[in-house]
Amino acid sequence: MKKSAIYFGILITGSAYSSAGSAQSSVTLYGVIDSGINYTNNIQKGKTANAFSGGHQIAMIEGGSAGLQGSRWGITGSEDLGNGMKAIFLLESGFYSNNGALNQGGAMFGRQAYVGIKSDLGTVTLGRQYDPVVDFFRPYLASPQWGGYMTAHPSDLDNAQNTRRINHSIKFRSSTWNGLTVEAILGLGGVAGSFVQNSIWGAGASYAAGPFSAGAAYLNVSNPNLSFFGANPNAGPATSNNLGSFGSATSPESNPVFAGYASAGRMEIAAAGMGLTLGAFNTNVAYSNTRFGNLGSAAGPDPLHYAGTAAFNNVEVNLQYQMTPSLLTGIAYDYTRNGGAGGKEGADYHLFSAGIDWFLSKRTDVYSIAVYEKADGMDSTGRAAVAQITGLTPSSTDKQVALRVGIRHRF
Template identity: 30%
Template sequence: MRFSRFAAAAVALASSCSAWAQSGVTLYGVVDASIEYVSHVGAVPTAANGFNPGPAHDVVRLTSGGMSGSRWGIRGVEDLGGGTQAVFVLESGFNADTGTMQQTGRLFGRQAFVGIKNAQYGQLSLGRQYTSLFDSIVNFVPAYFATEYEPITLFTGANFREDNTIKYTGNFGAFTGVAHYSFGTGVALPQAVPTGFALGGAGEVPGQARRDSAWGASLAYTGGSLWAALAYDQFNPTISTPASTSSGTFRKATAALSYNLPWGRIMGGYRWGQNKTAAGATAVRDDFFWIGGIYQVTPAFTLTLEYDYDKVRNVFGNTSVANPWQLNLIADYSLSKRTDVYLSAAYAKHAGLMLDSASIAFANSLALGNSYVLGNGATSMVGIAAGVRHKF
């Protein structure tokens, strides 16, 4: 069974596993915008506001990227003979509501890489790319990492895209293996709580090869009705406090399953996470679970339900943090092969939507420019969005 959502995820990744039959360059993109209502919203905590989100308010706003992040891109291929090709992807994220660039103002912030691909031996690519964990797990998450409400940063880490990356992707029948190494991820997040720290840096640091480096690997099986995936990711970010600058070790390991049924798919999985400072102290330790499915009501209409739960064991020394969870429902109707309309709704408890919290330095709110931080006194958040998406 083919799903329009699955196809959208493939376009979003501009997948390095895609095959091109001849030389050429393709311009592509997505424009996605929605009107959104969100309850109990506070400000993103920073040192400037004393790490105080302030009072909770409801908000109605126009946002960019509900089902997919708005972007435009160019991808190309040149046949070199003997089953070998040169390939490249340049993909720029933008805000459809304001026309500004995303990914901290990068021109090609979503992807920017060049590589060599061989039909038998796989692809080797260099540049800004998705991590191995992201590549393998995206098709095992019911909402396919939809921009609105999906807890992607909690799931994969803020480093799901990394600068200065060398990556190998190999297809072997129903198996796909991916491995990557980043010499400097370019991920940087400010301090989010008084007891926390600023995270990451601009890229490679001379004389400090480990600092802000990252690596990972994954293996996915997508043959038959039952699919499975395993992935590991490690990020070694700069950790900056008033007293020192050091390199931490952030690790994540994931296992996922997906099963095809006559009416759709069900899927779920588990992600183990542990973030440590250079001294070995635990900054964050959690166990994240998800389950849900996609129901193909008609060829044009799909319903998606996803439940996410995070078992928080330690956040900056606090071992009694309430465990956040979220329920997300998406109704998507295709008007054509390129255009669809959707209604998305989510309820989060003990965190903001997307499970935004101090444990991930409120990275979702910072990246999107729209706060999903709980205001003072609030313990839950509701979001409802109606939007339109066009793919070209």
């Protein structure tokens, strides 16, 4: 399967000496810059007690909000420790190419920051890291192949687009044995007197044989409003809705898809996908189940007085066609069902997308993406569901269309 990120860097090699003798080490600098122009037919400008006002928008939007990849730069390195072992590290900083600001809530290395040991058996790393859903489920979606953020599942509800990372985490990823790779992660909550509070744990696996591959993952999050959605430096306390604000009486919404479930005491994501590559064609099917459980806890605000569990089921089918070595196209359909909570009606989201990516060189490509979303029912805020293409401001109606032309350069 085509991978979404290929890093090109400047390799600096040197040597260091220890009591055991000479040890080789290396450091690599790499990065991605992705920017483009978006047209959106309708975004919220404000609201009243009964309705939203909206209008179309033309804007330059950073790749991390609507493009193929978030702009970033990073440093990765390794040192040979002997006996088949290496010390490794990675520091990766996300930024907005349209204004130069830091992404991920202003964190210096908000995308990733870890150090660890790699051996023939696998790799153990400690720091801020990706979860197994990102590592083993995301490759089967349109978003990392040709679609980017706008083709992600509504509001990235299953984190398959990697909107959130896990802080204070210990991660093990095995080497690949006969096509099988496994992974486990534990995010320490750090709360005195409680090992479970604010903790995160998960596991995943993938298998590849010839043209077929499959992956599955599970993530369990305690107090997600704080531990998961509140993991960036600009996040608020338990009284804030880090899942997405309801906003004021007049301001546009930020995340109506699941913002109403901020009081969940636990969040669980179970996901699986499979793909088949035949010549120039690659097709994938993916399913995820996201559950916000123990609603009404003290983890976050609960203005709608929810109780019980809100569950989202998501199914995606996508097709990629490599027309020429330098021209890639794709189409996808995604369906999401929110069953509702507390006896309130849920919502349905239908997402249609298409994209084309033209590689001018191994490092530079230009692309275009078109996305249409239709919403039905009642969303988590207790209002008639509106469309919200991931990364964009919600629509004032149940429909939203977005078109993007962008350029990406990797170094």
